Every structure is written in C-alpha cells, then in structure tokens.
C-alpha cells in the first residue's frame with residue numbers, strides 16, 4: 281500500500297487535500313484525523329506537520345509527501361522534488377529595517393532571524409558571510425523591532441507582513457518556493473508512485489488549460505492553428521459546409537480571451553470555451 285504524507289495545517293494543507301481530492305483520492309473530513317486509509321486506491325494518507333514531511337519521506341517511512349520546496353531544502357533530509365504542484369508560491373528573502381542594509385554582505389557580524397536556519401546558514405556560508413543565525417518558529421518579522429535580530433530571512437508572498445514591520449527586502453530571492461511532491465533520494469521505481477504522479481499531473485493540466493472549439497474557413501485553418509497550436513496538435517474536423525472546418529485545441533486558461541480575440545479577428549466564429557475536469561496526457 282502506498283503511504284503518502286499530507287500537510288495537516290498551515291498554508292499548504294487545504295490546497296494539498298483539494299488537489300488530492302481532484303485526483304480521485306479520499307481525504308479527511310475532520311481536520312483532527314491523523315491518518316486516512318483510502319481502500320479503493322490502496323493508499324494511506326498521513327496528516328503531518330509540513331516541516332516534518334521531508335524527514336519522514338527522507339527516512340523511507342513514507343513513499344511520497346507534499347511539502348514546500350523551502351521546507352524540503354531546509355530539512356537537509358535525503359528527499360528530492362518529484363513534481364512542482366503550482367500552489368503556495370512564495371519567495372524566500374532577506375529583509376532588514378528600511379535603509380539599514382543593501383545586500384547580505386552587510387550582515388557580517390550581525391544577527392539574522394529565521395525559521396529556516398538550515399537554508400540560511402548554507403546560503404550565508406556560500407556567500408562567505410559570517411553572521412549569527414537565530415532560529416525562530418514564526419512571526420520572524422517582529423524580531424527586528426524587538427531587538428533580537430538585525431535582519432531576517434523569511435517567506436514573502438505579497439510583502440504585506442514585511443511592510444507592516446517596517447522592513448524591506450534586500451538582494452535577490454534566496455529561492456522561489458511552491459508546494460512540491462517529494463520522495464526519498466534513490467528510492468526504487470514504484471508503479472503506485474508513478475500512478476499518483478500521473479493523476480496529479482492530470483489535475484495540474486486540467487487547472488491550467490481549457491478546451492477551445494471554433495469554426496473557421498478552411499483556407500484559414502493553418503493560420504488559426506498557429507494561434508491555437510494546442511499541446512500536441514489540434515483536432516480539425518470537416519463541417520457540412522465544405523468551406524469551413526471545426527477546430528478543437530487546448531489553450532492556457534490565462535490566455536483564453538487574448539486567443540479568442542485573435543481568432544475572431546481572423547474570422548473564426550462559434551468560439552466555445554469549456555473547462556477540463558480531468559485528463560491524462
């Protein structure tokens with residue numbers, strides 16, 4: 281039976297369970313449930329702290345797990361990313377009080393607070409900066425105001441929390457994070473893992489694409505297909521009116537209106553957009 285770790289709390293939890301549900305797996309209805317056996321799919325889900333998931337997966341107790349790329353790298357566990365999942369996107373960045381530092385080199389001999397001590401120590405080490413790394417559990421932004429640290433390294437999404445704390449980012453992002461599926465480094469091939477990955481890939485594609493159908497004059501089909509090249513090759517079907525063809529292609533959801541405008545300008549008509557519920561490509 282496949283054993284899968286799922287975040288039990290925090291930013292990753294609801295979105296991870298939602299993705300697994302869309303992929304056809306059972307998920308818990310009570311947030312206090314610790315584990316759930318999905319007999320129909322022969323999978324057992326364990327709801328664990330996101331920070332611990334890389335440790336379980338890296339030690340081989342669980343086959344795969346969903347966690348954040350930043351947490352995975354911070355853990356130092358022998359686990360690696362199998363698939364980026366496209367949610368809980370954030371950057372991991374240094375910040376300091378406005379006007380007090382311009383690059384991490386300014387942290388020499390200073391104190392940097394973070395919940396990701398592994399990542400930060402390694403990064404400062406690479407830069408050759410010698411600073412004291414103070415490990416905190418959360419609300420790291422407040423540590424500067426209270427005088428515990430001179431700078432921080434933390435997750436930044438909108439930047440609202442930093443601004444509220446009177447801090448500004450400095451330097452390039454240490455990394456760009458999102459939720460990922462992780463497994464133990466060097467784990468042997470496992471068809472059950474491959475099936476889970478295919479299912480999740482199906483959800484990711486279904487979320488990113490729509491199906492676009494339209495009719496276009498036969499002599500314009502090459503130009504139309506240039507606008508909607510699809511993932512591989514669009515379907516072109518004859519219409520009763522010999523001068524026209526019907527085209528069906530996958531289009532990125534975010535580009536739907538731009539593509540419809542271009543098709544309309546070309547002379548396509550009857551343009552229909554349909555959501556994709558699930559897919560295997």
Ligand SMILES: Nc1ncnc2c1ncn2[C@@H]1O[C@H](COP(=O)(O)OP(=O)(O)OP(=O)(O)O)[C@@H](O)[C@H]1O
Pocket residue numbers: 289290291292330331347348349350351368369370418435436437457458459
């Ligand atoms: N505001 C945010 N936007 C996007 N991703 C975030 C945000 N805050 C945390 N994350 C991501 O969530 C993961 C951390 O999850 P975790 O549950 O440990 O922290 P959390 O969501 O901050 O929850 P809490 O701090 O309440 O325990 C990391 O991968 C991190 O990049």
Ligand SMILES: O=P(O)(O)OC[C@H]1O[C@H](OP(=O)(O)OP(=O)(O)O)[C@H](O)[C@@H]1O
Pocket residue numbers: 417418419420421434435436437438439440441442
């Ligand atoms: O850039 P923003 O959109 O403001 O988001 C980033 C903030 O969100 C998370 O905090 P969370 O609410 O999880 O609290 P925590 O610091 O206690 O983890 C993260 O640690 C940052 O503080």
Ligand SMILES: [Mg+2]
Pocket residue numbers: 418
């Ligand atoms: Mg947090």
